[in-house]
Amino acid sequence: MVAITDLVLDQKNRELSLSFDDGRTIKLSCEYLRVFSPSAEVRGHGPGQEVLQVGKESVNIVAIEPVGNYAVRLVFSDEHDTGLYSWPFLIELAENKEENWQDYLNRLEAAGHQRQTS
Template identity: 50%
Template sequence: MSSVWPTEITLAKDKRTLHVAFDDGTSFALPAEYLRVESPSAEVQGHSAAERKTVPGKRNVQIIGVEPVGNYAVRLIFDDMHQTGIFSWPYLRELGAEHETRWAAYIAELDAKGLSRDPPRRH
């Protein structure tokens, strides 16, 4: 999987889905919320598995920017101003291939911690 190369990366008009196609013939529609909560940033992943954070309240997050990083990745900028995740081509493909499993684990994690996908209500 380390030699995968994207042939197309497009952001949906509603900014809630990133479409990625790879030269191995696979393609994925990756929801912004999923990409935000699986960001490869230290802020989300920590510096070890024990430091990994469960990110709640991102149901309505949008991607407001997709910036190339060299020829190996993209930086996604989210409307909650999170922008420190560098999504390498292999990581994007991994997220696509493992979407169902990772999403189910995320939902279970939220439930176990009493957290919600919905943002906190403003008073």
């Protein structure tokens, strides 16, 4: 099982870099992390209760708070701070980034929303 060895926040580029014990580094945008937050506000309280996140293109991470040895709380510039990102969840987000992102874009399009590009 791969493990995360370091997290580095680049606020200028709005990216969080995850370094792994196998030598890989994967960059995740703050927008990606925000729209896939594990919080109930985003995920709902059960299947089918997910809330599509829109307008998060320019969101940034303003703080990373350790939660024991098992997770971090990411505090976003839109004041969202209720998701606990466990190490296995961050690994899953990193390893499935392309598929997750395409699914998000498809859901946005189906809902009639368009991302604002800068």
